Amino acid sequence: MYNQKHLYIFFLILALILSFFSTTEVKAKAFLIDEIEISEKLENNFNKDLLINRGFKKAFKELMSKLIQSKNLDKTENISLNEIKSMIETFSIKEEKFINKTYNLNLGVSFNKKKIFKYLESKNIFPAQIIKEKFLFIPIIIDESNTDLLVFSNNPIY
DSSP states (O other): OHHHHHHHHHHHHHHHHHHHHHHOOEEEEEEEEEEEEEEOOOTTTOOOOHHHHHHHHHHHHHHHHHHHHHGGGGTTTTOOOHHHHHEEEEEOOOOOOOOOOOOEEEEEEEEEHHHHHHHHHHHTTOOOOOOOOOOOOOOOOOOOOOEEESTTTOOOOO
């Protein structure tokens, strides 16, 4: 029982240390929006550039939904395509497919961080910080009556 308490405390401290010190500060100069899917039927007046422009608008909307509060999203609705293009650093076509007379496009768009922040400042919008954290949760139950450690198969949580 004495060892189980120490083991439980050890795992608790280990989990806290990993959660506090596992994050790293990203000093990237761009926001990358990946996996933008766009598709359109192939017709006589098909224009790939128009489809890519739709992808730029979709990527910008996705970036804004990640970066600002939902109450401020309507302030960014009326942005022109030229303004969006001026904030794009690079873009890449990840995948192109022609399936059943439909053109499918997968884009990756990289936005210049300074220009995005300058645009948000001009609209009087304060951005939030994007933080993606990964957690590993292993439920462990200590049965003090039987002095057992229930990890996977006998654990009712798992």
